[in-house]
Amino acid sequence: MSQHNVTIEVANRRLKIACPKGKESALLQSANEINRRLEKDKKSTKTPEQAMLMVALNLANDLLDSQNAAKQQLQEMQNKIDLLQETIEQAVNPKKKA
Numbered sequence: 001m002s003q004h005n006v007t008i009e010v011a012n013r014r015l016k017i018a019c020p021k022g023k024e025s026a027l028l029q030s031a032n033e034i035n036r037r038l039e040k041d042k043k044s045t046k047t048p049e050q051a052m053l054m055v056a057l058n059l060a061n062d063l064l065d066s067q068n069a070a071k072q073q074l075q076e077m078q079n080k081i082d083l084l085q086e087t088i089e090q091a092v093n094p095k096k097k098a
Helices: 024-044 048-092
Strands: 003-010 013-020
Touching (some): 013 024, 024 048
Antiparallel strands (some): 003 013
């Protein structure tokens, strides 16, 4: 996938970022999310570096929460699939009662 540079603004700094073609919108949305979180946390932090660190930690936490939720949903779906397969097998191949 070819890449090109996209200019974004994060924490009042313009940055040129290498970005795969077709992912520009996602990159811009990510920058907007960081800026939104920085603005929200601005009052509770003392330095810009501390604010960026807090945003990074919160984003990492959100990512881990989402990954764990996805794993749990996947396991629940697999349990339902297993139950459906068992039910179908019992319906198709009923055991003879002695």
